[in-house]
Amino acid sequence: MAFAQLGLNPLVVKAVEASGYTEPTAVQIQAIPATLQGTDLLVSSQTGSGKTAAFMLPCLHRLDQPSALPGRGPRVLVLTPTRELAQQVTRAAETYGKFLKRLRVVAAVGGAPLHVQAKLLSQPVDIVVATPGRLIDHLERGRIDFSRLETLILDEADRMLDMGFIDDIEAIIARTPATRQTLLFSATLEGVVGRLAQRVTKNARRIEIATAPENKAKIEQRIHFADDFSHKSRLLDHLLRDVALSQAVVFTSTKKSADDLAVQLRGEGFAAEALHGDMNQRDRNRTLQALRQGRTRVLVATDVAARGIDVPGISHVINFDLPRQAEDYVHRIGRTGRAGREGIAISLAAHFEKRQIRDIERYTAQAIRVGVIPGLEPKARPARPEGFGDKRRATAPRPAGGYGKGNGNGYGAKSSFGDRKAGFGDRKAAFGEKQSSFGEKTGYGHREGTRPGSDKRNAPSGTKRRAYGGY
Numbered sequence: 001m002a003f004a005q006l007g008l009n010p011l012v013v014k015a016v017e018a019s020g021y022t023e024p025t026a027v028q029i030q031a032i033p034a035t036l037q038g039t040d041l042l043v044s045s046q047t048g049s050g051k052t053a054a055f056m057l058p059c060l061h062r063l064d065q066p067s068a069l070p071g072r073g074p075r076v077l078v079l080t081p082t083r084e085l086a087q088q089v090t091r092a093a094e095t096y097g098k099f100l101k102r103l104r105v106v107a108a109v110g111g112a113p114l115h116v117q118a119k120l121l122s123q124p125v126d127i128v129v130a131t132p133g134r135l136i137d138h139l140e141r142g143r144i145d146f147s148r149l150e151t152l153i154l155d156e157a158d159r160m161l162d163m164g165f166i167d168d169i170e171a172i173i174a175r176t177p178a179t180r181q182t183l184l185f186s187a188t189l190e191g192v193v194g195r196l197a198q199r200v201t202k203n204a205r206r207i208e209i210a211t212a213p214e215n216k217a218k219i220e221q222r223i224h225f226a227d228d229f230s231h232k233s234r235l236l237d238h239l240l241r242d243v244a245l246s247q248a249v250v251f252t253s254t255k256k257s258a259d260d261l262a263v264q265l266r267g268e269g270f271a272a273e274a275l276h277g278d279m280n281q282r283d284r285n286r287t288l289q290a291l292r293q294g295r296t297r298v299l300v301a302t303d304v305a306a307r308g309i310d311v312p313g314i315s316h317v318i319n320f321d322l323p324r325q326a327e328d329y330v331h332r333i334g335r336t337g338r339a340g341r342e343g344i345a346i347s348l349a350a351h352f353e354k355r356q357i358r359d360i361e362r363y364t365a366q367a368i369r370v371g372v373i374p375g376l377e378p379k380a381r382p383a384r385p386e387g388f389g390d391k392r393r394a395t396a397p398r399p400a401g402g403y404g405k406g407n408g409n410g411y412g413a414k415s416s417f418g419d420r421k422a423g424f425g426d427r428k429a430a431f432g433e434k435q436s437s438f439g440e441k442t443g444y445g446h447r448e449g450t451r452p453g454s455d456k457r458n459a460p461s462g463t464k465r466r467a468y469g470g471y
């Protein structure tokens with residue numbers, strides 16, 4: 001199918017074609033015509049599926065016609081969980097709308113000066129892309145007029161809820177006109193997201209796009225077991241010297257370890273930079289710009305900071321620390337294999353992390369191959385637990401009570417990851433906090449989102465994420 005067949009304005013189609021896209025993706029084929037009809041939508045689609053264009057193109061189509069209502073406020077509002085994703089959506093709007101007359105897009109995100117944004121928002125604006133916390137700041141100051149708002153998009157709604165934005169989102173929605181069209185995009189439409197969706201949409205059409213099959217096939221995944229921290233570092237060094245690696249994102253579990261690892265890698269001669277939520281917006285932008293321009297070859301990042309990064313040159317994702325939630329694994333590996341390219345995702349795991357890996361395999365319904373690098377073989381042979389790496393098991397249905405309520409010291413253990421009774425920031429130390437994965441005292445501090453300025457609020461109890469594997 002061609003973009004021209006979707007009923008979009010020719011100026012929008014021209015911009016899409018100028019971006020090099022030849023045909024719409026599955027989510028675009030379904031969501032674009034439905035959005036043009038004015039229906040509310042609940043869309044489950046993974047990152048990398050082309051979801052941004054799926055909601056942005058029909059919005060731009062409408063913006064080519066003047067608003068029937070007076071006012072200067074935005075006609076389209078996109079809420080995103082992170083600043084980086086907001087900036088990416090802003091860029092997408094500008095790219096796809098470049099042939100439209102007088103299109104004004106404003107990013108209202110934390111980290112940038114409030115007064116500069118307030119000035120931009122005081123002029124006529126078509127699209128506002130915002131993180132919830134910052135938008136609330138503007139709303140409280142009376143800087144935004146939603147009287148002519150036509151479309152509200154909640155992008156990566158599941159992530160916004162995970163990050164504790166539920167109250168902000170509800171407060172924002174309460175200020176928008178009841179006549180608006182609402183489009184909710186999320187990796188999952190179940191649980192808290194489903195309940196939010198019910199409250200904020202009307203007669204919504206559900207569009208479920210399974211993990212983009214083309215993406216799944218294009219990301220080669222493997223695990224290397226490491227005996228200890230030094231072995232892990234040697235494995236990383238080896239992997240980063242692979243000539244097939246053009247650019248890599250290396251994930252760590254804490255901001256401190258991201259900083260430390262970036263310093264270590266620079267010392268080893270790599271063009272490495274850290275990216276995490278404690279950095280100010282200017283530094284984050286500069287780092288991402290260097291990555292996009294290819295000046296940075298290795299980005300060492302935390303989950304939240306790396307969310308939404310869309311740099312086609314990223315050939316490898318390396319999990320230096322395993323993610324705490326299986327769904328984060330999917331988001332991490334989605335940083336590679338972008339825009340139809342192939343990618344490699346490698347996880348470095350300690351022998352005692354087999355349960356986490358098994359949970360990831362179950363979540364993704366894919367077995368992950370264990371790789372060994374000659375000369376860097378692990379000394380200990382990991383005993384594979386039942387079902388580990390076994391395709392049949394990996395695709396087995398999940399028990400009703402969820403997985404991973406196991407041995408009390410790993411992923412899925414009741415007191416461990418994701419059991420956020422105490423809310424963000426005041427959880428008990430888990431992997432990578434007081435202790436590194438190998439038990440060394442590192443003093444690594446806060447998890448992302450635990451400090452003021454990281455553009456997140458404390459998670460209310462309603463947004464508690466289940467323990468690893470307990471979906």
Ligand code: AMP
Pocket residue numbers: 020021022023024025028046047048049050051052053310338339340
């Ligand atoms: P998203 O899921 O919105 O993060 O998009 C993932 C990537 O796919 C981005 O790099 C987009 O530029 C790219 N993309 C979006 N639509 C298409 C398309 N129809 N064909 C090829 N690439 C696309």
